[in-house]
Amino acid sequence: MKKLFVLLSIVLFADYSYADITAENRVQSRIDSVGVNILNKNRIQKRIVFTYNKEAKKKLLSTDKTLLKRQIVVYDGLYQSVQTDDELAAMLSREISFAVKSYSGAWGGRLDSLEVIAGSKKFETTADKRAVDYMVNAGYNPLALIVYINKTCPQKRSDFISRHNLTSKRLAAIYEYLTYKYPQYLENNEYISNKYYQNFLLNSIENRKKLEEKIRTKSAKAIRYE
Template sequence: MKKYIFGVLIAMMFSLPAFAQWDVKTQQELQTRMNEVGFNLLNSSRIEHRLIFKTINRVYTRDMYSDVSSVNRTVWVKPEIIPYIDSDDELAAVLSHQISHGVDTYEGVFRGYISILNYWVAPSKYDEKADMRAVDYMVNAGYNPLAIIVVMNKLGKQYRYDILSNHDLITRRMMKIYQHIYTKYPAILAENEYKDNIYYQNFLLTSRKNRLKFQNKIENNQQGKIKYDY
């Protein structure tokens, strides 16, 4: 009987999803995971531009916890993010978005030196581009892109109007990511590892009206973009 119980416990341990076993606690451990996850993302999507990954305590960041330098192509992440990240999937969600911005720094004149101006002029456009790319990068590397929604739901500030932040509202960004996954990678939603995750469940709760809009578009074969609610 004891052997049976022990065997069941072992089986349960190995059947837990990978995101339940993340144990990063220090800045050095975060740096190690960033290197492994970051370069996995780069290699899996065959990104031919060099980027490096670094944790740093004090740096100006648009997103508070992460950013990318357009000068030296470094993806920065603050160690303060550690309590909010529960898996390699979620770390990949943070890095993949910034990798997209990093790839953009190679585009344009002067070897992309002034590419940052494009972001300043149209931040919402480039954030949406980075969100969609992030999904693709994560799928290519074997990570679950629903983690992007989970991380955004934990960390994203919810402003009243887009104009106050120069970015799309987090609620709208999460819905566009959900729509992209639903359209391009439906199997991920069908075999949803995050269905019992409290942060993902909260997204389902707060996005109910927007998901009904999306479902209505599908059922009625409507064209054009959906204007998601606040």
């Protein structure tokens, strides 16, 4: 009886571990597939790898590995919010733009990487914009970037002394970028029936009014979003 019990425990444990590995492998394969698709379709001639990390948590200087090793680490906490391939592409495209930036510039890209770390707010907006370009080129819907950020990034009270922009400002900037550069995605909006996108529309009314005013007056001035 004891032998049978031990045998059964071993079989169950082995099965559980195998299922765990299989699940992780499936996630890694999905990330690799979407990530490499973005790299190939954008004809990015730089080596960038993608790693799914279930255990570790995102650290304060989370762009370290992206800028130093050109290794995009997808943390489990972030991956949990990803539902569609478009949203996964949104997450990866942002990181790819950081990794690509780390290849350019003086001293083998070290100077540009330092700039990204020191001027994180500025390059955060740039990364968002480049992510939209990468997504469009790779055949993903860029509105997923809005949905993904709206779901995952918290809203601070102020960004005056922060290293990051207010999420509402980032979302408004992406929306403006899409309005001018890729209006077709807003005209034939596949996300109009998406509740997360509707939530963005609901909480961005003031910022969108500012954009409408800019379009109406044909102004070229930068809008001060809230």
